Amino acid sequence: MTAAPDWDAQAVHAELERVRRDFHQLLDAATGEDLARPTDGTRWTNEQLLFHMLFGYMLLWALLRLLRVFGRMPTGVSRTYGRLLSAATKPFDIVNYLGPCMAVHIYGHRRMGAKMDRVIASLHRRVEKETAAGLAQGMHYPARWDPFFTDYMTVADIYRYPARHYDFHRRQLTLGAGRN
Template sequence: MIDRAEITVGYLHACGDLETFLALAGDAELRSRSAGTRWTNEELLFHMVFGYMVTRRLLPLVKCFGRLPPSVGNAFAGLLDAGTKPFDWVNYWGSWAASRVYNRHRMARKLRRVTTTLAANLETESHASLGLQMAFPTRWDPFFRPVMTVADLYAYPTKHFAFHAQQLSFLPHTPE
């Protein structure tokens, strides 16, 4: 059973965390390399926001494929997995370029708008709609599972955000 309130609280926490990260980081920290990625901290922060943006765009796709035979979704996911190398290139350079537009001055506003829309849409989803599912390209993201429901997708970006927050090099991190 999906806990809509828990997902919405996760969105609110991500917004608050992003605003805190941006307040803590000066120019030098934002221009510094993140830990474990090729991005700077500012580029990584945008990539964390981008997880919410892409979720908003993936929802109609999951709803569409969720109404088709599973074999269609499996074939599509296989095709996407086969394109992992080009995806990785686009993912890296797309976040690099987009961080110039949605930089430290704009990304918090963007995240608030996107999460507000996601939360409002989540509230209107029927139980049947939340259960629609499709196969996902598991090589694209560690949080993509072989099959994900609409409900899973609503929860995805907050997991993505929290994972990458551990890679911000200007924050003190506790060992796992």
Template sequence: MDLGREACLVGYRRALQELNSWLENATTSELQRKSNGTRWTNEELLFHMVFGYMIVRSLLPLVRIMSRLPRSWSRGFAAGLNAATGPFDVVNYWGSRAAATVYGRHRMGRKLEKTITALGRRLERETTVSLARSMPFPTRWDPFFKADMTLADVYAYATLHFDFHAKQLSLRPPDSSPG
């Protein structure tokens, strides 16, 4: 297995370990406390971090399809998505709030485990050619979306997103114990 693929899988496993540590060690009041720099609570933000991996499962077939269409079509699609950033932001915020009530602390870890297991299996089957497939992305939707992203970039995106938001949690670091 190549280094990029292995690094991606290592990132997936680390994220699962960190999430489970936060979920096991945080009190209910800590999970309900506001995060740093977002409008979400820690629990809602943790779900949003899990959702980053869930969305990758939806983006993979999209990249496969769009990479086969004329480039002007996929550029137009990305431009349309960029134009819809306002509504996307609203759905992204409220969706994570609502979903955190379904995937609370007792279901979130299992959801991430199932999701990264599926992503890992799929990544291991990808060819060099398939990982190079690309499409334009709506760069206004996420700081880690680039103007053009390969399938390899999409696989790696979830952990970049996870790590970015992990810094916004107002929880103890995942490997520390209560003071």
């Protein structure tokens, strides 16, 4: 792998493992009562928010594919696409909320850990294949959709996105006797 100047593959690997271990610790310690409890600052339960946190990593593959396509096009194409998506923020917010509400009936907390393991393992393999040119590719994103999206993001930025998203939501969980 040819490294980009600000790219630290080992730091990305360490971050992926930190999140994977933490996610398992949260799932392993959570009781049924914990999972059903409302979170702090969201309309989700802890179980729904845990799925949303997992989904941030599942979404990474789609974001990378999207970036690979738009990163080869003129900048104006991705800028227009990003603006169109930003204009659709209200419908996105509804889908973003309802997705975890429904997904926990399919995944449940018991399957979430295994899914996180598979997603993280695939990301470890992908990180090893990145090149400086690939990491520098970028596109415009709907910055209004998530506080961790910026108007323009590179592949290297996208790899950093889900951990920031995870850590933000981790503070909203109300698991255990006290807050995490």
